[in-house]
Amino acid sequence: MPVTKKEENDTNILSIDIGGTSIKACVLNSKGDLLSEFTKVPTPVKSTPEAVLKCVKELVATLNQPFxxxxxxxxxxxxxxxxxxxxxxxxxxxxxxxLAQQVSDIFGKPVRLINDADQQALGIVTGKGFEIVFTVGTGFGTALVFDGELLPHLELAHLPITKTKDYDDYIGTKAFEKIGKEKWNERLARIIEIYKTVFNYDTLYIGGGNSKHITLRLDHNIHLVTNKDGIKGGAKLWELEEKYHVFTIHPAKK
Structure with a gap:
């Protein structure tokens, strides 16, 4: 029997990416294809849970697609x-x-919530070997994937890299604005060398809002990616087996 429009809509996924600078959202089908505009708005200055939820609600209302x-x-x-x-x-x-419960209750739909770099990684990696995604934006995000399997999340951004700075302090937007593009790229080169030594990855992907400022000559196994490149991660997240770092939250019963 042919698939009806309603049955197609029953698999649609609202994908939300909350960042320190902007909040992005779109509606995807189960394959990760965009069904709506990839829309973003600035993250509220006072980014409390209440303010972020209000922003998400208003943003989703503009997408005009069922999920x-x-x-x-x-x-x-x-x-x-x-x-x-x-x-x-x-x-x-x-x-x-x-957060997952609150969003689930707002929209009346099941929710999966993971780290933003992890979600982006799901949409980017090839599934071959040890792949790492890191994002250089407001802060420093990381995701580790082995043969397509998302590994437990590690907040590597909070490891110290100098006596007084962690990775967030060292390479985040505040550092970029303070030291400028040239020195920021020197810092990024140092981080890449650390990752090569510590992780011996097969492929490294670099994304995030500040990746557009990269002027380094990158190794053949390092690739620049965009937020749109990782958007399929919102769909891929629902293909994963539920376990300790992938957890489904359902709307509270009234």
């Missing part, structure tokens, strides 16, 4: 559908926040 599931990429550590850290959002406001 049955929701994927959220969040810039921090996530466990079992709850946010534990958010270094680049409102300070001390994001500990143990049940």
């Amino acid at each position: 049955e599931r929701v994927s959220i990429g969040f810039p921090g550590y996530v466990k079992n559908g709850k946010v534990q850290t958010a270094a680049n959002l409102a300070k001390n406001k994001w500990t143990d926040v049940d």
Whole structure:
């Protein structure tokens, strides 16, 4: 029997990417194809959970496409559908926040919530060997994938790289604005060398808003990617087996 329009819509996924600078959203089909515009708005200056949820609600209303599931990429550590850290959002406001449950209740749909770099990685990697994605934006995001399997998330951004700075401080937007493009690229080169030595990856992908400023000559196994390149991650997230770092939250029963 032919597939009806309603049956097609029943597999649509709302993909949300929450960042320190902007919040992005679109509706995808189960294959990861865009069904709506890839739309973004500035992250609220006072980026509390309440402000971010309000922004998400208003952004989704502009997409004008039905969806049955929701994927959220969040810039921090996530466990079992709850946010534990958010270094680049409102300070001390994001500990143990049940963001997935709140979004699920707003839209009445099941939600999966993971780190934003992890979600982007799902849409980018080839599934061959040890692949790493890192994002250079407001902060420094990381994701590790082995033969297509998303590994447990590590907040490598908070490892020290100097006596006084972690990776977020060293390579984030504040550092870029302070030291300029040339010195920022020198710092990025140092980070790449550390990653080559520590992880011995097969492929490294670099994305995030500041990746457009990269002037380094990159090795053959290092590729620049965009937020749009990783958008399929919102669909891929729903193909993963549910376990410790991929957790489905359903709307609360009224």
